[in-house]
Amino acid sequence: MSVEDPGSGRFEWLSPLLSKVVAPLPHDRRARRIIQLLGGLVLYGVSDSLLVIARLGLDPWDVLNQGLQRHTGLPIGTWAILVGVVILALWIPLRQRPGVGTLANVMLIGSTMDLVLSLAPPAHGADRWVIMFLGVALNAIATGLYIGGMLGPGPRDGLMLGISARGHSIRVVRTSIEATVLLTGWLLGGQVGFGTLTYAIAIGPLVHVLIPFLKVKST
Numbered sequence: 001m002s003v004e005d006p007g008s009g010r011f012e013w014l015s016p017l018l019s020k021v022v023a024p025l026p027h028d029r030r031a032r033r034i035i036q037l038l039g040g041l042v043l044y045g046v047s048d049s050l051l052v053i054a055r056l057g058l059d060p061w062d063v064l065n066q067g068l069q070r071h072t073g074l075p076i077g078t079w080a081i082l083v084g085v086v087i088l089a090l091w092i093p094l095r096q097r098p099g100v101g102t103l104a105n106v107m108l109i110g111s112t113m114d115l116v117l118s119l120a121p122p123a124h125g126a127d128r129w130v131i132m133f134l135g136v137a138l139n140a141i142a143t144g145l146y147i148g149g150m151l152g153p154g155p156r157d158g159l160m161l162g163i164s165a166r167g168h169s170i171r172v173v174r175t176s177i178e179a180t181v182l183l184t185g186w187l188l189g190g191q192v193g194f195g196t197l198t199y200a201i202a203i204g205p206l207v208h209v210l211i212p213f214l215k216v217k218s219t
Helices: 014-021 030-054 060-072 076-094 100-119 127-148 155-164 170-187 194-214
Strands: none
Touching (some): 030 060, 030 100, 030 194, 155 170
16 A cells, blocks of 8 residues: 655646746756756856956947946846846747756856956956956857757847748848847947957857867767
8 A cells, every 4th residue: 555645746737837838858968968057157157247347348248238237227147137038038929948058048147247246356457358358268168068068048049040940041130139239238338349349250260169069969
């Protein structure tokens, strides 16, 4: 005679609901994937913070986040989270399903930025250039880590993929989105500079090399 756990089955209804909203985790190498995802997202937040500290120009989305910060007083990392939530809502009409990595992306990068920027001292002189180049390099590594975990694209990448799936060129879609975001952020007072140009030129080739190298291979 077995005694049934009174709590068993209580939340069975939740599992099929979540499976419709969030893409399932891969079955293989889950621990490696999750560790790589979390490490990559935290490193991404650190790298974005370095670009803010350097004060030589930010990547397009952080130009927007910084512009919003200057008009509201909310920290730049908090705006990264809020903008990520808005973008994630745009996935709904595109019928895109977020993964665990997508949801972690929304929360972790902005939270890490707010923490680092609250603790880091200001940079001066030649240190700003070293910090800027380090920020771009670490951002590429971080991108390779979290995308290589294969647990879901970031909200911005998912938006791009969802729109391009309607028959549009990925290159045109990405360029159009980032140009619009950059212009809007600049008009709001976000910082555009040499760091922005360096990021735009370097991030694509670096990520192109790093993603295959850091991708978690299926067993």
